[in-house]
Amino acid sequence: MKYVIVGAGAMGLRYGLLLQEVAHQPVDFVEPNADSVAKIKAQGNVVYQSRDHQNRHAVPVSIYSPEEYQGEPDVWVFFMKQMQLADTLKRVAPHFKKGQLAVGAMNGMGHIEKLQEYFEDDQIIGGTAMIATILNDYGDVDFIGKENTGTSAYSNQSGVATPETKAVMSDFQAAHLNPSYSDNFMGTLLTKVFFNAVENSIATMFQARVGELLAYDQFLESIAKPMVNEAYDAADAAGITLLETREEMLEQMDHVARNVVPLHFPSMYQDFVKGRPTEVDYINGWIADLAEEHGVSAPTQRFITNLVHLAESMRQFNPPVNKLAQP
Known part of the structure:
Protein backbone atom coordinates (compact mmCIF):
# COMPACT_ATOMS: atom_id res chain seq x y z
CA MET A 1 0.00 0.00 0.00
CA LYS A 2 1.16 3.54 -0.69
CA TYR A 3 0.50 6.07 2.07
CA VAL A 4 0.30 9.81 2.22
CA ILE A 5 0.45 11.38 5.67
CA VAL A 6 -1.39 14.68 5.83
CA GLY A 7 0.22 16.71 8.61
CA ALA A 8 3.93 16.46 9.40
CA GLY A 9 3.52 17.10 13.11
CA ALA A 10 4.45 14.77 15.95
CA MET A 11 2.07 11.89 15.20
CA GLY A 12 2.11 12.36 11.45
CA LEU A 13 5.88 12.01 11.41
CA ARG A 14 5.72 9.07 13.83
CA TYR A 15 3.31 7.11 11.64
CA GLY A 16 4.98 8.08 8.39
CA LEU A 17 8.53 7.30 9.48
CA LEU A 18 7.53 3.95 10.98
CA LEU A 19 5.63 2.96 7.85
CA GLN A 20 8.56 4.04 5.68
CA GLU A 21 11.54 2.88 7.74
CA VAL A 22 10.19 -0.15 9.63
CA ALA A 23 7.36 -1.48 7.45
CA HIS A 24 9.16 -0.45 4.22
CA GLN A 25 6.06 1.01 2.61
CA PRO A 26 6.17 4.00 0.23
CA VAL A 27 5.18 7.18 2.09
CA ASP A 28 4.67 10.80 1.07
CA PHE A 29 4.02 13.68 3.45
CA VAL A 30 1.60 16.49 2.62
CA GLU A 31 2.02 19.40 5.01
CA PRO A 32 -0.40 22.36 4.94
CA ASN A 33 1.90 24.47 7.14
CA ALA A 34 4.18 26.41 4.77
CA ASP A 35 6.80 27.07 7.46
CA SER A 36 7.07 23.37 8.22
CA VAL A 37 7.47 22.47 4.54
CA ALA A 38 10.11 25.17 4.10
CA LYS A 39 12.08 24.02 7.16
CA ILE A 40 12.13 20.36 6.08
CA LYS A 41 13.12 21.23 2.53
CA ALA A 42 15.84 23.57 3.82
CA GLN A 43 17.23 20.65 5.85
CA GLY A 44 17.72 18.77 2.59
CA ASN A 45 14.37 16.97 2.54
CA VAL A 46 15.10 15.17 5.79
CA VAL A 47 13.49 15.13 9.21
CA TYR A 48 15.41 14.50 12.41
CA GLN A 49 14.25 11.59 14.52
CA SER A 50 15.18 10.84 18.14
CA ARG A 51 13.98 8.40 20.75
CA ASP A 52 13.73 9.61 24.33
CA HIS A 53 15.97 12.60 23.43
CA GLN A 54 18.78 10.34 22.17
CA ASN A 55 20.20 9.09 18.85
CA ARG A 56 19.05 12.08 16.81
CA HIS A 57 19.53 11.25 13.14
CA ALA A 58 18.35 12.39 9.72
CA VAL A 59 15.74 10.46 7.76
CA PRO A 60 15.02 11.37 4.09
CA VAL A 61 11.38 12.15 3.31
CA SER A 62 9.24 13.24 0.40
CA ILE A 63 7.25 16.29 1.46
CA TYR A 64 4.87 18.55 -0.43
CA SER A 65 2.40 21.32 0.13
CA PRO A 66 -1.21 20.33 -0.69
CA GLU A 67 -1.02 22.28 -3.94
CA GLU A 68 2.27 20.65 -5.00
CA TYR A 69 1.25 17.07 -4.43
CA GLN A 70 0.55 14.95 -7.51
CA GLY A 71 0.81 11.41 -6.11
CA GLU A 72 -1.87 8.72 -6.15
CA PRO A 73 -1.78 6.94 -2.79
CA ASP A 74 -3.91 4.04 -1.68
CA VAL A 75 -4.38 5.51 1.80
CA TRP A 76 -4.65 9.05 3.14
CA VAL A 77 -3.74 9.28 6.84
CA PHE A 78 -4.85 12.51 8.51
CA PHE A 79 -3.03 13.92 11.53
CA MET A 80 -4.25 17.48 11.77
CA LYS A 81 -5.50 19.58 14.63
CA GLN A 82 -9.29 19.40 14.62
CA MET A 83 -9.65 23.12 13.93
CA GLN A 84 -7.37 22.90 10.87
CA LEU A 85 -8.86 19.85 9.16
CA ALA A 86 -11.71 21.43 7.17
CA ASP A 87 -9.42 23.88 5.38
CA THR A 88 -6.78 21.21 4.76
CA LEU A 89 -9.35 18.84 3.23
CA LYS A 90 -10.41 21.56 0.79
CA ARG A 91 -6.80 22.02 -0.25
CA VAL A 92 -6.07 18.31 -0.82
CA ALA A 93 -9.52 17.34 -2.18
CA PRO A 94 -8.51 17.84 -5.85
CA HIS A 95 -6.12 14.90 -5.41
CA PHE A 96 -8.66 12.43 -3.99
CA LYS A 97 -9.42 9.45 -6.22
CA LYS A 98 -12.18 6.86 -6.12
CA GLY A 99 -11.31 3.83 -4.01
CA GLN A 100 -8.77 5.55 -1.79
CA LEU A 101 -9.01 5.04 1.96
CA ALA A 102 -9.02 7.75 4.64
CA VAL A 103 -7.58 7.02 8.08
CA GLY A 104 -8.30 9.53 10.84
CA ALA A 105 -6.45 8.82 14.08
CA MET A 106 -6.60 12.36 15.41
CA ASN A 107 -7.18 13.58 18.95
CA GLY A 108 -10.71 14.56 19.93
CA MET A 109 -13.92 14.33 17.95
CA GLY A 110 -15.28 16.18 14.93
CA HIS A 111 -13.03 14.90 12.15
CA ILE A 112 -15.11 11.93 11.03
CA GLU A 113 -17.99 14.13 9.87
CA LYS A 114 -15.53 16.18 7.84
CA LEU A 115 -14.02 13.08 6.22
CA GLN A 116 -17.53 11.89 5.30
CA GLU A 117 -17.87 14.90 3.03
CA TYR A 118 -15.21 13.37 0.77
CA PHE A 119 -15.11 9.60 1.43
CA GLU A 120 -17.72 6.84 1.66
CA ASP A 121 -18.24 5.19 5.05
CA ASP A 122 -16.58 1.93 4.00
CA GLN A 123 -13.50 3.93 2.95
CA ILE A 124 -13.13 5.67 6.33
CA ILE A 125 -11.13 4.07 9.11
CA GLY A 126 -11.32 5.81 12.47
CA GLY A 127 -8.53 5.23 14.90
CA THR A 128 -6.82 6.15 18.14
CA ALA A 129 -3.18 5.99 19.13
CA MET A 130 -1.74 5.54 22.60
CA ILE A 131 1.71 6.41 21.29
CA ALA A 132 3.71 9.20 22.93
CA THR A 133 5.53 11.54 20.55
CA ILE A 134 6.93 15.09 20.82
CA LEU A 135 7.58 17.55 18.00
CA ASN A 136 10.66 19.51 19.08
CA ASP A 137 10.46 21.75 16.02
CA TYR A 138 9.34 21.53 12.43
CA GLY A 139 11.03 18.46 10.99
CA ASP A 140 12.39 17.33 14.38
CA VAL A 141 10.45 14.55 16.12
CA ASP A 142 11.12 12.58 19.31
CA PHE A 143 9.62 9.11 19.80
CA ILE A 144 8.88 8.64 23.51
CA GLY A 145 9.13 5.13 24.98
CA LYS A 146 10.96 2.00 24.03
CA GLU A 147 10.90 0.68 20.47
CA ASN A 148 7.76 -1.26 19.51
CA THR A 149 5.76 0.08 22.45
CA GLY A 150 2.47 1.92 22.38
CA THR A 151 -0.77 0.70 20.88
CA SER A 152 -3.38 1.86 18.42
CA ALA A 153 -7.00 0.86 17.71
CA TYR A 154 -9.13 1.15 14.57
CA SER A 155 -12.63 0.60 13.24
CA ASN A 156 -14.39 1.07 9.91
CA GLN A 157 -17.00 3.81 9.87
CA SER A 158 -19.32 1.32 8.16
CA GLY A 159 -18.83 -1.18 10.98
CA VAL A 160 -17.45 -3.84 8.65
CA ALA A 161 -13.76 -4.47 8.01
CA THR A 162 -12.93 -4.54 4.30
CA PRO A 163 -9.99 -6.38 2.68
CA GLU A 164 -8.33 -2.98 2.28
CA THR A 165 -8.73 -2.31 5.99
CA LYS A 166 -7.08 -5.64 6.77
CA ALA A 167 -4.17 -4.71 4.48
CA VAL A 168 -3.73 -1.42 6.37
CA MET A 169 -3.80 -3.27 9.69
CA SER A 170 -1.08 -5.60 8.40
CA ASP A 171 1.12 -2.65 7.41
CA PHE A 172 0.49 -0.93 10.75
CA GLN A 173 1.51 -4.09 12.57
CA ALA A 174 4.71 -4.27 10.56
CA ALA A 175 5.33 -0.62 11.43
CA HIS A 176 5.20 -1.38 15.18
CA LEU A 177 1.99 0.61 15.65
CA ASN A 178 0.55 -2.47 17.39
CA PRO A 179 -2.98 -2.10 15.99
CA SER A 180 -6.16 -3.74 17.15
CA TYR A 181 -9.44 -3.74 15.23
CA SER A 182 -13.07 -3.60 16.36
CA ASP A 183 -16.37 -3.16 14.53
CA ASN A 184 -17.44 -0.88 17.42
CA PHE A 185 -16.67 2.42 15.70
CA MET A 186 -17.74 4.98 18.31
Whole structure:
Protein backbone atom coordinates (compact mmCIF):
# COMPACT_ATOMS: atom_id res chain seq x y z
CA MET A 1 0.00 0.00 0.00
CA LYS A 2 1.16 3.54 -0.69
CA TYR A 3 0.50 6.07 2.07
CA VAL A 4 0.30 9.81 2.22
CA ILE A 5 0.45 11.38 5.67
CA VAL A 6 -1.39 14.68 5.83
CA GLY A 7 0.22 16.71 8.61
CA ALA A 8 3.93 16.46 9.40
CA GLY A 9 3.52 17.10 13.11
CA ALA A 10 4.45 14.77 15.95
CA MET A 11 2.07 11.89 15.20
CA GLY A 12 2.11 12.36 11.45
CA LEU A 13 5.88 12.01 11.41
CA ARG A 14 5.72 9.07 13.83
CA TYR A 15 3.31 7.11 11.64
CA GLY A 16 4.98 8.08 8.39
CA LEU A 17 8.53 7.30 9.48
CA LEU A 18 7.53 3.95 10.98
CA LEU A 19 5.63 2.96 7.85
CA GLN A 20 8.56 4.04 5.68
CA GLU A 21 11.54 2.88 7.74
CA VAL A 22 10.19 -0.15 9.63
CA ALA A 23 7.36 -1.48 7.45
CA HIS A 24 9.16 -0.45 4.22
CA GLN A 25 6.06 1.01 2.61
CA PRO A 26 6.17 4.00 0.23
CA VAL A 27 5.18 7.18 2.09
CA ASP A 28 4.67 10.80 1.07
CA PHE A 29 4.02 13.68 3.45
CA VAL A 30 1.60 16.49 2.62
CA GLU A 31 2.02 19.40 5.01
CA PRO A 32 -0.40 22.36 4.94
CA ASN A 33 1.90 24.47 7.14
CA ALA A 34 4.18 26.41 4.77
CA ASP A 35 6.80 27.07 7.46
CA SER A 36 7.07 23.37 8.22
CA VAL A 37 7.47 22.47 4.54
CA ALA A 38 10.11 25.17 4.10
CA LYS A 39 12.08 24.02 7.16
CA ILE A 40 12.13 20.36 6.08
CA LYS A 41 13.12 21.23 2.53
CA ALA A 42 15.84 23.57 3.82
CA GLN A 43 17.23 20.65 5.85
CA GLY A 44 17.72 18.77 2.59
CA ASN A 45 14.37 16.97 2.54
CA VAL A 46 15.10 15.17 5.79
CA VAL A 47 13.49 15.13 9.21
CA TYR A 48 15.41 14.50 12.41
CA GLN A 49 14.25 11.59 14.52
CA SER A 50 15.18 10.84 18.14
CA ARG A 51 13.98 8.40 20.75
CA ASP A 52 13.73 9.61 24.33
CA HIS A 53 15.97 12.60 23.43
CA GLN A 54 18.78 10.34 22.17
CA ASN A 55 20.20 9.09 18.85
CA ARG A 56 19.05 12.08 16.81
CA HIS A 57 19.53 11.25 13.14
CA ALA A 58 18.35 12.39 9.72
CA VAL A 59 15.74 10.46 7.76
CA PRO A 60 15.02 11.37 4.09
CA VAL A 61 11.38 12.15 3.31
CA SER A 62 9.24 13.24 0.40
CA ILE A 63 7.25 16.29 1.46
CA TYR A 64 4.87 18.55 -0.43
CA SER A 65 2.40 21.32 0.13
CA PRO A 66 -1.21 20.33 -0.69
CA GLU A 67 -1.02 22.28 -3.94
CA GLU A 68 2.27 20.65 -5.00
CA TYR A 69 1.25 17.07 -4.43
CA GLN A 70 0.55 14.95 -7.51
CA GLY A 71 0.81 11.41 -6.11
CA GLU A 72 -1.87 8.72 -6.15
CA PRO A 73 -1.78 6.94 -2.79
CA ASP A 74 -3.91 4.04 -1.68
CA VAL A 75 -4.38 5.51 1.80
CA TRP A 76 -4.65 9.05 3.14
CA VAL A 77 -3.74 9.28 6.84
CA PHE A 78 -4.85 12.51 8.51
CA PHE A 79 -3.03 13.92 11.53
CA MET A 80 -4.25 17.48 11.77
CA LYS A 81 -5.50 19.58 14.63
CA GLN A 82 -9.29 19.40 14.62
CA MET A 83 -9.65 23.12 13.93
CA GLN A 84 -7.37 22.90 10.87
CA LEU A 85 -8.86 19.85 9.16
CA ALA A 86 -11.71 21.43 7.17
CA ASP A 87 -9.42 23.88 5.38
CA THR A 88 -6.78 21.21 4.76
CA LEU A 89 -9.35 18.84 3.23
CA LYS A 90 -10.41 21.56 0.79
CA ARG A 91 -6.80 22.02 -0.25
CA VAL A 92 -6.07 18.31 -0.82
CA ALA A 93 -9.52 17.34 -2.18
CA PRO A 94 -8.51 17.84 -5.85
CA HIS A 95 -6.12 14.90 -5.41
CA PHE A 96 -8.66 12.43 -3.99
CA LYS A 97 -9.42 9.45 -6.22
CA LYS A 98 -12.18 6.86 -6.12
CA GLY A 99 -11.31 3.83 -4.01
CA GLN A 100 -8.77 5.55 -1.79
CA LEU A 101 -9.01 5.04 1.96
CA ALA A 102 -9.02 7.75 4.64
CA VAL A 103 -7.58 7.02 8.08
CA GLY A 104 -8.30 9.53 10.84
CA ALA A 105 -6.45 8.82 14.08
CA MET A 106 -6.60 12.36 15.41
CA ASN A 107 -7.18 13.58 18.95
CA GLY A 108 -10.71 14.56 19.93
CA MET A 109 -13.92 14.33 17.95
CA GLY A 110 -15.28 16.18 14.93
CA HIS A 111 -13.03 14.90 12.15
CA ILE A 112 -15.11 11.93 11.03
CA GLU A 113 -17.99 14.13 9.87
CA LYS A 114 -15.53 16.18 7.84
CA LEU A 115 -14.02 13.08 6.22
CA GLN A 116 -17.53 11.89 5.30
CA GLU A 117 -17.87 14.90 3.03
CA TYR A 118 -15.21 13.37 0.77
CA PHE A 119 -15.11 9.60 1.43
CA GLU A 120 -17.72 6.84 1.66
CA ASP A 121 -18.24 5.19 5.05
CA ASP A 122 -16.58 1.93 4.00
CA GLN A 123 -13.50 3.93 2.95
CA ILE A 124 -13.13 5.67 6.33
CA ILE A 125 -11.13 4.07 9.11
CA GLY A 126 -11.32 5.81 12.47
CA GLY A 127 -8.53 5.23 14.90
CA THR A 128 -6.82 6.15 18.14
CA ALA A 129 -3.18 5.99 19.13
CA MET A 130 -1.74 5.54 22.60
CA ILE A 131 1.71 6.41 21.29
CA ALA A 132 3.71 9.20 22.93
CA THR A 133 5.53 11.54 20.55
CA ILE A 134 6.93 15.09 20.82
CA LEU A 135 7.58 17.55 18.00
CA ASN A 136 10.66 19.51 19.08
CA ASP A 137 10.46 21.75 16.02
CA TYR A 138 9.34 21.53 12.43
CA GLY A 139 11.03 18.46 10.99
CA ASP A 140 12.39 17.33 14.38
CA VAL A 141 10.45 14.55 16.12
CA ASP A 142 11.12 12.58 19.31
CA PHE A 143 9.62 9.11 19.80
CA ILE A 144 8.88 8.64 23.51
CA GLY A 145 9.13 5.13 24.98
CA LYS A 146 10.96 2.00 24.03
CA GLU A 147 10.90 0.68 20.47
CA ASN A 148 7.76 -1.26 19.51
CA THR A 149 5.76 0.08 22.45
CA GLY A 150 2.47 1.92 22.38
CA THR A 151 -0.77 0.70 20.88
CA SER A 152 -3.38 1.86 18.42
CA ALA A 153 -7.00 0.86 17.71
CA TYR A 154 -9.13 1.15 14.57
CA SER A 155 -12.63 0.60 13.24
CA ASN A 156 -14.39 1.07 9.91
CA GLN A 157 -17.00 3.81 9.87
CA SER A 158 -19.32 1.32 8.16
CA GLY A 159 -18.83 -1.18 10.98
CA VAL A 160 -17.45 -3.84 8.65
CA ALA A 161 -13.76 -4.47 8.01
CA THR A 162 -12.93 -4.54 4.30
CA PRO A 163 -9.99 -6.38 2.68
CA GLU A 164 -8.33 -2.98 2.28
CA THR A 165 -8.73 -2.31 5.99
CA LYS A 166 -7.08 -5.64 6.77
CA ALA A 167 -4.17 -4.71 4.48
CA VAL A 168 -3.73 -1.42 6.37
CA MET A 169 -3.80 -3.27 9.69
CA SER A 170 -1.08 -5.60 8.40
CA ASP A 171 1.12 -2.65 7.41
CA PHE A 172 0.49 -0.93 10.75
CA GLN A 173 1.51 -4.09 12.57
CA ALA A 174 4.71 -4.27 10.56
CA ALA A 175 5.33 -0.62 11.43
CA HIS A 176 5.20 -1.38 15.18
CA LEU A 177 1.99 0.61 15.65
CA ASN A 178 0.55 -2.47 17.39
CA PRO A 179 -2.98 -2.10 15.99
CA SER A 180 -6.16 -3.74 17.15
CA TYR A 181 -9.44 -3.74 15.23
CA SER A 182 -13.07 -3.60 16.36
CA ASP A 183 -16.37 -3.16 14.53
CA ASN A 184 -17.44 -0.88 17.42
CA PHE A 185 -16.67 2.42 15.70
CA MET A 186 -17.74 4.98 18.31
CA GLY A 187 -16.53 2.82 21.18
CA THR A 188 -13.11 2.70 19.56
CA LEU A 189 -12.86 6.45 19.13
CA LEU A 190 -14.24 7.44 22.52
CA THR A 191 -11.91 5.17 24.46
CA LYS A 192 -9.03 7.54 23.59
CA VAL A 193 -11.14 10.69 23.92
CA PHE A 194 -12.16 9.77 27.45
CA PHE A 195 -8.54 8.98 28.35
CA ASN A 196 -7.33 12.30 26.96
CA ALA A 197 -10.10 14.20 28.70
CA VAL A 198 -8.33 13.43 31.97
CA GLU A 199 -4.63 13.10 31.23
CA ASN A 200 -4.25 15.79 28.54
CA SER A 201 -6.30 18.56 30.10
CA ILE A 202 -5.07 18.16 33.68
CA ALA A 203 -1.41 17.76 32.69
CA THR A 204 -1.69 20.84 30.48
CA MET A 205 -3.13 23.11 33.16
CA PHE A 206 -0.44 22.09 35.63
CA GLN A 207 2.33 21.90 32.99
CA ALA A 208 3.12 18.40 34.17
CA ARG A 209 4.41 15.20 32.72
CA VAL A 210 1.86 12.39 32.70
CA GLY A 211 3.61 10.47 35.47
CA GLU A 212 3.84 13.53 37.69
CA LEU A 213 0.06 13.62 38.08
CA LEU A 214 0.35 10.58 40.33
CA ALA A 215 2.34 12.65 42.85
CA TYR A 216 -1.09 13.49 44.25
CA ASP A 217 -2.11 10.19 45.78
CA GLN A 218 -5.80 10.97 45.26
CA PHE A 219 -5.45 11.82 41.57
CA LEU A 220 -7.14 8.67 40.29
CA GLU A 221 -9.86 8.50 42.94
CA SER A 222 -10.73 12.18 43.33
CA ILE A 223 -10.00 13.68 39.90
CA ALA A 224 -9.82 10.97 37.23
CA LYS A 225 -12.71 8.82 38.50
CA PRO A 226 -15.38 11.58 38.58
CA MET A 227 -14.35 12.71 35.09
CA VAL A 228 -14.42 9.16 33.75
CA ASN A 229 -17.84 8.56 35.31
CA GLU A 230 -19.29 11.68 33.69
CA ALA A 231 -17.92 10.63 30.31
CA TYR A 232 -19.27 7.09 30.60
CA ASP A 233 -22.66 8.41 31.78
CA ALA A 234 -22.79 10.52 28.61
CA ALA A 235 -21.90 7.51 26.46
CA ASP A 236 -24.51 5.35 28.20
CA ALA A 237 -27.17 7.98 27.57
CA ALA A 238 -26.17 8.11 23.90
CA GLY A 239 -26.26 4.30 23.58
CA ILE A 240 -22.51 3.98 23.02
CA THR A 241 -20.52 1.11 24.51
CA LEU A 242 -16.80 1.64 24.91
CA LEU A 243 -14.11 -0.99 24.46
CA GLU A 244 -13.14 -0.72 28.12
CA THR A 245 -15.16 -0.57 31.32
CA ARG A 246 -14.85 2.41 33.65
CA GLU A 247 -12.62 0.40 35.94
CA GLU A 248 -10.40 -0.69 33.06
CA MET A 249 -10.09 2.92 31.90
CA LEU A 250 -8.82 4.00 35.33
CA GLU A 251 -6.43 1.05 35.45
CA GLN A 252 -5.08 2.03 32.03
CA MET A 253 -4.56 5.64 33.15
CA ASP A 254 -2.57 4.44 36.13
CA HIS A 255 -0.53 1.97 34.07
CA VAL A 256 0.32 4.45 31.29
CA ALA A 257 1.27 7.22 33.71
CA ARG A 258 3.23 4.95 36.02
CA ASN A 259 4.88 2.43 33.70
CA VAL A 260 4.64 3.34 30.01
CA VAL A 261 5.37 7.04 29.42
CA PRO A 262 5.72 8.74 32.83
CA LEU A 263 7.98 11.45 31.36
CA HIS A 264 5.67 12.31 28.47
CA PHE A 265 4.08 15.71 27.95
CA PRO A 266 0.73 15.20 26.15
CA SER A 267 -0.03 16.88 22.84
CA MET A 268 -2.32 19.46 24.46
CA TYR A 269 0.57 20.65 26.61
CA GLN A 270 2.78 20.82 23.50
CA ASP A 271 0.28 23.22 21.92
CA PHE A 272 -0.16 25.13 25.16
CA VAL A 273 3.52 25.95 25.71
CA LYS A 274 3.96 26.97 22.08
CA GLY A 275 1.17 29.54 22.33
CA ARG A 276 -1.29 27.67 20.12
CA PRO A 277 -4.98 27.02 20.80
CA THR A 278 -5.63 23.65 22.41
CA GLU A 279 -8.16 21.05 21.27
CA VAL A 280 -10.01 21.02 24.60
CA ASP A 281 -13.34 21.88 22.91
CA TYR A 282 -13.03 18.70 20.83
CA ILE A 283 -12.26 16.55 23.89
CA ASN A 284 -13.71 17.72 27.22
CA GLY A 285 -16.12 20.14 25.56
CA TRP A 286 -17.33 17.46 23.16
CA ILE A 287 -18.08 15.13 26.08
CA ALA A 288 -20.07 17.86 27.85
CA ASP A 289 -22.02 18.49 24.64
CA LEU A 290 -22.73 14.78 24.21
CA ALA A 291 -24.03 14.54 27.76
CA GLU A 292 -26.32 17.55 27.44
CA GLU A 293 -27.59 16.40 24.05
CA HIS A 294 -28.81 13.18 25.66
CA GLY A 295 -30.35 14.61 28.80
CA VAL A 296 -27.55 14.19 31.33
CA SER A 297 -24.97 16.66 32.57
CA ALA A 298 -21.19 16.67 32.74
CA PRO A 299 -20.40 19.73 34.85
CA THR A 300 -16.82 18.69 35.60
CA GLN A 301 -16.04 18.22 31.91
CA ARG A 302 -17.53 21.64 31.15
CA PHE A 303 -15.63 23.19 34.07
CA ILE A 304 -12.33 21.66 32.92
CA THR A 305 -12.97 22.97 29.39
CA ASN A 306 -13.34 26.47 30.73
CA LEU A 307 -10.31 26.13 33.01
CA VAL A 308 -8.10 25.14 30.08
CA HIS A 309 -9.35 28.17 28.16
CA LEU A 310 -8.61 30.30 31.21
CA ALA A 311 -5.09 28.88 31.32
CA GLU A 312 -4.70 29.78 27.62
CA SER A 313 -5.75 33.35 28.39
CA MET A 314 -3.35 33.56 31.34
CA ARG A 315 -0.37 32.88 29.08
CA GLN A 316 -0.14 36.60 28.37
CA PHE A 317 0.48 37.27 32.05
CA ASN A 318 2.31 34.09 33.05
CA PRO A 319 4.12 32.66 30.01
CA PRO A 320 4.44 28.87 30.35
CA VAL A 321 7.85 27.24 30.55
CA ASN A 322 8.60 24.97 27.62
CA LYS A 323 9.99 21.78 29.17
CA LEU A 324 9.76 19.62 26.05
CA ALA A 325 13.50 19.33 25.41
CA GLN A 326 14.38 18.33 28.96
CA PRO A 327 15.30 14.66 29.62
